[in-house]
Amino acid sequence: MVTIEQKLTLFSKLLHQDIKEEVENKLAELDKEYKRRIIRNKDKVDKEANMIIENAKKRAELKKIEIISKSKISAKREVLLTKEKYINMFIGHFEAKIKSFTQTEAYKNFLKGYLMQFKEIKDYKHDLVVYMTEWDYAHHKDYIKEILINLELDAQKLSFEIINDTILGGVIIVDPVFNMRIDASIAALLQDSKNYIIESLFTAIGEVGGTLE
Known part of the structure; x- marks a missing residue:
């Protein structure tokens, strides 16, 4: 059991x-x-x-x-x-x-050819102020006056003043009555030609078209 x-x-x-x-x-x-x-x-x-x-x-x-x-x-x-x-x-x-x-004889020939392009100034009947460099005022004022008279401007309505040398050469013609301004300075010509000058400069040194990808 x-x-x-x-x-x-x-x-x-x-x-x-x-x-x-x-x-x-x-x-x-x-x-x-x-x-x-x-x-x-x-x-x-x-x-x-x-x-x-x-x-x-x-x-x-x-x-x-x-x-x-x-x-x-x-x-x-x-x-x-x-x-x-x-x-x-x-x-x-x-x-x-x-x-x-501007201190050479060739400059006078340049001035004549350059200023004769501004034939439109003959239409101005008011007194005009012609600004130029100190050098041009001392050496070429009468010559510039002669050129402007050939453009049919009244000699009695022309006055001449000196402006700073930044215009390099040429003239700036101002009509005080109409506040008209014709910039026939070499500085203006240089500015207008700046792009061409720069392009020519870099073409000469082989830089034109040089870009970074």
Whole structure:
């Protein structure tokens, strides 16, 4: 006959076996879940890492483009500043040559040909003020007056005054009544020809068309 103690011992063994199996099953399930979570987390981490890498690449590419763009702009600015420097230098030398030219006999021939182009001034009937450089006033005033008379202007209506040397040569004719101004100065001629002079200058030194891509 099985005693109560034996039954309790058997029950205890069975209970222990069930608990053991349940614990093992639970542990197995936990292990599987843990592995699943590891895989999910790894995928998530990999995606986040790839995203970070891609964003870093994009930022690096944008930074690269920005640096290249700034470098191009800086280089282009340097080229423009260099061109401007040489243009100003050339214009300065050119103006010095013009001032020297105004003190030659050939300048008188130039004056006649240049001023004779302004035939429209013959229509002005008011008194006119003719402005010229100090050099022209001292050396060519009568000659310029003669040219203007040949343009059918009344000598009695002409007065002559000195203006600063920035006009380089030639004259500026002003009608104070109508506030009319005819700029027949060499400075105006130089300004009108500036683009052609600059183009010719850079053609000569091989710079025309030089651009940065």
